[in-house]
Amino acid sequence: MDKPLEDKPLEDWTIAELVNTIEVHERLVELFRSLIEKRMDAGTEDTEK
């Protein structure tokens, strides 16, 4: 079985592993962006009230 990624030096990562990592990070970025937007909207609503 392959070594887990955290035990593998970055220079040994395959293209597939790098692409998947970028995608996971991008998905998390999207998640945080939507959470922040939601929080800001809720904050605006609270201020309006």
Add this chain to the structure above:
Amino acid sequence: MNEIPNDKCSICEQTFERVDLELVALKHSVQGYSGPNDPPIFWACNACATKEKLNFYHTKWIEAGEAQSTKIIVSNLFRTLMLSNESILAQSNESETSVRSYLLQHQAGWEKLPLDSMLFFLNLLHAHAQFFADMINKKATQEEIKAHLISKTEKAKKDDVKKLVDQRKKETGLVGEYTKDERRAILGLMKGPMKCTEKAAYEMICGVIKDAQAKK
């Protein structure tokens, strides 16, 4: 491993169904932690697990200071920590769904984070995505990246077709894979007065097609 109650969240102490609890293994010692397992291993509900892992990561990141190499290791640790489900499910070729479902499952934890933590993680993950993108650009040619993405898309398309076929099979109760016309004819014969079996109906259709071709 010491006894860990597996129906109770170790953090909020509420009782959950086993399926809603996850085993959090932080892999490194946490300052001030004095539990039975070091590095800490505990059962937590999805919401508490998310917050705990983010707090752990946040602390480790700050501790890493300016050392870029340590930060990258911490960043990678975070990825594997947050998406531990991903590596398990990746073996069944469902990593795409698992990341999404993991995020959904842990939504309650993400939503409870303070705004400044959210901003911190947004900037950090954005920088990391960029870091890995730069790395891949150095390592591989545009053609190699393109080839990988194309093969990935093709695989995704094949998976979609397979899903659709499986869904059709489930809906119709048919076992074999057929074209739209074949499926319609087989279902007609099975449900008609002859009440054929699927196999008999398919053989009958093949016979009709053969006859028609022979006549031509």
